[in-house]
Amino acid sequence: MSPRSSRPGSRPATIIDVAEAAGVSRQTVTRAMNDMPGIKEATKERVLAAAKELAYRPSRFGRGLVGHTQRTVGLVVDDLMNPYYPELASAVVSSARERGWNVVLAQTAKAADQYSLIADLAKQADVVVGYPALTDTQAQEVLAGVPFVRIDMGEYTYGGGVQMDVGDAMGDMADHLLERGSRRPVLLDVGLPGFPSARGKSFLAAMAARGVQVPTVSAATKSLSSGVAGANALLEAHPDVDAIMTFNDIVACGALKALHEAGVDVPGQVRLAGCDGLNLGRFVSPELTTLAVDMGAVAEAAVGMALAMYAGEVPLQGARAQVAHHLLVRAST
Amino acid sequence: MSPRSSRPGSRPATIIDVAEAAGVSRQTVTRAMNDMPGIKEATKERVLAAAKELAYRPSRFGRGLVGHTQRTVGLVVDDLMNPYYPELASAVVSSARERGWNVVLAQTAKAADQYSLIADLAKQADVVVGYPALTDTQAQEVLAGVPFVRIDMGEYTYGGGVQMDVGDAMGDMADHLLERGSRRPVLLDVGLPGFPSARGKSFLAAMAARGVQVPTVSAATKSLSSGVAGANALLEAHPDVDAIMTFNDIVACGALKALHEAGVDVPGQVRLAGCDGLNLGRFVSPELTTLAVDMGAVAEAAVGMALAMYAGEVPLQGARAQVAHHLLVRAST
């Protein structure tokens, strides 16, 4: 039977309880619990025994209050079920741990109220990093005074930001597809028709610069099912397509499913490329060629920036970092 | 320019600094910061202005110390890059948030020292849940006194546990494959040849009970690449195979890749099934039939149990819960 459950209803033991039980001062308990020098072995053991007996756990609040040493980064993601976010989260956790920081995780997709979710997070964390589903104005309200780094900030401006611009890499992708022999590439973008995404624009521009006019089909959302539907629409509109550049790897997976269903060989008949460089791209067959971004670098940039803001080495507003994509050729092209 | 960065080197403002700056008592600052009643609007605004000016952020330690209200569950996963863990993490975060708890995340795969990683986590969290890569003995050392629930505990015994036994569902899977016409199914297990996994045994038993003797091939690890290699070995050893039951969805994805490479149609020539019910199974084509487990239920069970242990309603040792798998038929069979 556990000590805790053997004393039902009793409040958690404090350092004083242990001190009394062991017949020593609080300070001696501290010394015993924290492996500090200057305590006789026998005393230490006695204290430890008392602590165990009472199921004593030092309060992290008491501890945190005195030694300002327990630091936490709040990570906001949309939805861990979306294969993109775990890769980011994994990298952020690693970066944070390396610096001795903890990570508390908040997921906006499943939250009733984004606003209060982030507000709560801001109270538990020393800095906030990630993808809050908030406007600049909202973010400013909720996060006033909290070092905040938005990842992939796009048009947002409040706080610090890490940009992942596809930039030059899109040129490499265009070159690659053309070298592979594509003559009639099509862009499978995301969003409303007529409103190309930044990525989409970048691809169109890169192709145009190479003398190729690329038609666009738009999937409704960045989801797998939209990818399927979008690719089907694309095949209908452009039956002679020989390469598809997609908004991201998830949409590309959807497109790959649609192509399989339609009996179209990839990359034999149609070459297919994604964007983001998700590990997911290696689970499908053929493996996805993609414009990859180094998530480790993104996380390092974001965590590093947030911590610098926390340390006051960088202003809370305006810091920017950039991480480049690079062409990752796999089997689908 | 931010208030913080405009006062470089100064320690963070405390409630006292704000009180002095606004010419009020600490208590009034508390009232203003926490939207408490009994404060004149004008005073409140003055206090808030002072707080903003000083970049004041209430210390969560001071707060936590007085109102015992800030609770945290520590979640241990192996590696978020493994598609299994994000699904668990997502569900745990949701379950925890519903109860007003935070989640701090620890990832063992990328940690130099598992032991101290978990030890640290135990200091930051009120309960620990997940997959620590520790023996029972180690767990007991590190987590002494901390409510701890191991998910998928297998042979472990320390602390509480949530079991995900494949049980009856494996019978459904066997029935399903046989109904679909399979006569020469093969098990693609994981681990050392001759040492079938619990899941593997369960499948063999279910098939044996139906009068079918199933040969086994073992993949080295639970990874994608092992799945590919294992499936290739399987095809070589059993060229007439007509159905493959795999250890889990990840291995199944690997097998699917190998089958595609080999020009084997799924499910036309070979039916393929996985286990776990990962969302990943919907990204591949054909989508994977699988023995799914409801991660929401697993998370609920684990978090609920841990919180009950924390509340002293359940002993720290010996609590068990069980979540059943169920057959999820998709296109691969």
Add this chain to the structure above:
DNA sequence: TTGAAAGCGCTAACAC
């Protein structure tokens, strides 16, 4: 080797 005193930042309870 041990203990006593002081204080970390905050809020609940009670005065005024």
Add this chain to the structure above:
DNA sequence: GTGTTAGCGCTTTCAA
């Protein structure tokens, strides 16, 4: 409506 007091649990002095 506002201030005062007390105390949350811990560790860092400093003294014995």
